[in-house]
Amino acid sequence: xxxxxxxxxxxxxxxxxxxxxxxxxxxxxQISPESILRSFEQAYPGRARAIAQPGGEPVMExxxxxIHWAGGRMIPSEEFAEAESFTPIPFYRYPAALQPxxxxxxxxxxxxxxxxxxxxxxxxxxxxxxxxxxxxISNEAEAEGQIIREIFLGHSIRIHxxxxxxxxxxxAELLQKAGADAELKRFxxxxxxxxxxxxxPIARTxxxxxxxxxxxxxxxxxxxxxxPTYWLWARDxxxxxxxxxxxxxxxxxxxxxxxxxxxxFVWGGKWFYFDTMHFEYRPEVLILNGFILxxx
Numbered sequence: 001x002x003x004x005x006x007x008x009x010x011x012x013x014x015x016x017x018x019x020x021x022x023x024x025x026x027x028x029x030q031i032s033p034e035s036i037l038r039s040f041e042q043a044y045p046g047r048a049r050a051i052a053q054p055g056g057e058p059v060m061e062x063x064x065x066x067i068h069w070a071g072g073r074m075i076p077s078e079e080f081a082e083a084e085s086f087t088p089i090p091f092y093r094y095p096a097a098l099q100p101x102x103x104x105x106x107x108x109x110x111x112x113x114x115x116x117x118x119x120x121x122x123x124x125x126x127x128x129x130x131x132x133x134x135x136x137i138s139n140e141a142e143a144e145g146q147i148i149r150e151i152f153l154g155h156s157i158r159i160h161x162x163x164x165x166x167x168x169x170x171x172a173e174l175l176q177k178a179g180a181d182a183e184l185k186r187f188x189x190x191x192x193x194x195x196x197x198x199x200x201p202i203a204r205t206x207x208x209x210x211x212x213x214x215x216x217x218x219x220x221x222x223x224x225x226x227x228p229t230y231w232l233w234a235r236d237x238x239x240x241x242x243x244x245x246x247x248x249x250x251x252x253x254x255x256x257x258x259x260x261x262x263x264x265f266v267w268g269g270k271w272f273y274f275d276t277m278h279f280e281y282r283p284e285v286l287i288l289n290g291f292i293l294x295x296x
Contacts (some may be wrong), residue, residue: 058071063133101243103243143212173263208279227248234274249276
């Protein structure tokens with residue numbers, strides 16, 4: 001399914017993979033740009049189209065707008081001259097199973113800490129053009145025009161109108177499964193709040209959050225034991241935050257995140273920079289990792 005012709009290198013090396021949960025900036029070895037652009041074609045059918053460029057980097061059209069690959073930066077034609085000022089967009093390893101946290105040597109820990117410190121000094125700055133085009137949004141006012149209010153799992157949320165039908169299917173499947181899954185039912189009944197649209201950058205970066213498009217959800221459940229849910233908060237308390245075992249993190253039931261994945265959402269609980277309450281609609285990432293999605 002995936003070509004082996006091209007290697008994309010991102011900020012976090014393969015050392016981060018040994019932690020067990022792939023990060024939002026973990027590298028994906030040997031995935032060609034053509035494969036990534038084809039994943040967009042499959043994820044957003046009828047709207048994204050990869051265009052072959054013999055002897056040069058490929059480009060993609062989204063609703064007629066041209067996006068250049070530009071070393072993974074995915075730059076529109078009018079900003080191509082400034083491509084080097086942007087960080088590549090991550091198309092990361094996303095495992096099918098939730099991987100246990102592996103022990104690390106002192107040298108591996110130092111490498112991770114060095115790379116995280118570099119991330120602090122040089123916050124990722126990704127060009128938003130490709131997702132602006134997909135979601136028909138380029139500023140907060142346009143975002144507001146695409147946002148609707150829906151009831152999801154008993155909570156009022158603001159989301160992009162284009163994912164309302166997907167969330168309706170997720171809700172129906174979760175409620176159906178909860179009839180025979182006591183753990184899932186307890187979790188659904190316990191959810192305290194769900195937040196969707198919120199125009200802002202990703203924390204401590206210069207990159208737009210997927211919440212800004214209304215295609216990400218933070219699902220908040222009770223946490224009486226104050227288990228870590230988000231890497232940045234954990235980092236303020238625990239030096240080796242990336243070594244916190246899964247059983248000591250607050251995780252939703254596997255049956256819960258599996259349903260989201262089957263409909264095109266990645267779950268932040270699998271990331272190296274973990275965010276266990278966070279779900280975002282990135283079907284292209286799942287398709288690249290071999291997932292079979294409903295309706296794709």
